[in-house]
Amino acid sequence: MGMTRQIAVEDRKQSIPTTMQAAVYRGVNDVRLEIVPVPKIGAGELLVKVHTCGICGTDLKKIATGSHSAPRIFGHEISGIVAAVGEGVNEFAARDRVVVFHHIPCGECYYCRHKTFAQCPTYKKVGCTAGFEPSGGGFAEYVRVMDWIVKRGTVRIPDQISFEQACFVEPVNTCMKGIATLHPEHSETILVIGQGPIGIVLSVLAQRRGATVITSDLYPERLTISKSFGLELQIDASRSDAVKRTRELTEGRGADAVILAVGGNGLIRSAMDATRPGGRVLLFAQTVSGEATFDPAAVCVDEKTLLGSYSASVELQEESVRFVMNHDMDLERLISHRFPLANSLEALNLAAHPKPESMKIVIQPGSVWEGSSA
Ligand SMILES: [Zn+2]
Ligand SMILES: [Zn+2]
Structure with a gap:
């Protein structure tokens, strides 16, 4: 399924709209489907068109507890396609299929040299956003990927690997x-x-x-x-x-x-x-x-x-990429529900109140790519 869609999209010239749909967190248990500007990118950055974004327990916790200020656009288990590249980006080109991390340490500061990456000031910043305070942004049509994530936290998806499989790298x-x-x-x-x-x-x-x-x-x-x-x-x-x-x-x-x-x-x-x-x-x-x-x-x-144990480790980044991209485990089979972005409130609600048959739930802004001019 992923392959045919991808080819259909790649055959068409991509034009980037000025506005897009996004699930915007507005306060405790208040997420709204809104039309927001498509993020602008600067030098060294990428604009990624989101195909699939997994819903993570931490997204649900943030929504239910109000631990973070509003408004924000959550979603950090992101796979998609490069829609535009900023000046000076040579490693990636439009139409590349990629996974992006949202936290990446600088690799050079005192904390990085002492391998306490979680204390690195760069690591503490979120490097992907769909607008507002950067918070991942995968529950939107496009995300802006900042320069340090482009350099060290963006991974190409091999041709034979689906967007769904790829979005499991972080979990x-x-x-x-x-x-x-x-x-x-x-x-x-x-x-x-x-x-x-x-x-x-x-x-x-x-x-x-x-x-x-x-x-x-x-x-x-x-x-x-x-x-x-x-x-x-x-x-x-x-x-x-x-x-x-x-x-x-x-x-x-x-x-x-x-x-x-x-x-x-x-x-x-x-x-x-x-x-x-x-x-x-x-x-x-x-x-x-x-x-x-x-x-x-x-x-x-x-x-x-x-x-x-909580969150991801940058030291295991390569190992997790290898595991997912080599298809060591058929992770797509863990997905029980796929929702288009338009139904993301339903998706978040189901994820927060799982049923016996619910497993991984994903939001797929890319589910409408086929047959549309987007
Ligand atoms: Zn997660
Ligand atoms: Zn650092």
Whole structure:
């Protein structure tokens, strides 16, 4: 599907309109479909026409909590086609298919030299925008890609790879970072609680490291998809007690490590209980601050370690690009819903209130490219 559309678009001369549609965040739980100016680009910059943009849990959190000032245009899992290049850009040309990162460190400052990239002043700036305060901008027809992102954070998509597959580079990177933090050993058994798209990617990555992976979810629909990715050892948490079952599968010990890939704090206790003494628990989806209950003696006496991981790592950028662009995993199959930009409010609403059958949800401004003069 991606290929025919792409050819249809490439055959036509691209003309860039002056206005475009965008899903604009106007305040807490208030996103509106608006007509905004197409961003202007300067020297060293790119204008990218967005084909697909994944909806990320962090977008939903920002919309629901009002953690960021309004107005903004969110969306940072962006794949698309170069529509225009600024003066002095030689690495890319119009019609190149690309993925763009939204945070990239400078590589030269004190913090970069000491490998604390997240403290780099350049890294802290968002390098893609569709207007207003830069916030990714993928929920719009066009994004402006700033010069440092053009130099170090724009990646060409190979011909045989779809825009849908390509938009997983950033989420895969966040999962790779989580797995690096957990550092699974070859002989270990790891329980991954939650088999949404991120839980499945985490499970596959842990399995590729040689760990034995047990997955669990309340929804049989998700377990079916998870199984199709080679994750055979499953617990249907709607029918059996995941903690008990994990112990049964590990000679009564519990898993060497547990990854919690379900939001909220309700399962932290279970995750700790399912871990063996001396084991570790990775909180991967606990992005909202608040208070949670766990047994302090599980940490002190049983020596269980609580770990966390959030966002992407620039050090894993190349590895995540390779994984996605080599098609090491058929990530497109994790997409359950595709919405045109015009229906982005519906898309965000579904993502915020997932159904058993919902997996990755993407907004596709590029879904109207075929047969239109855009
Ligand atoms: Zn994301
Ligand atoms: Zn730096």
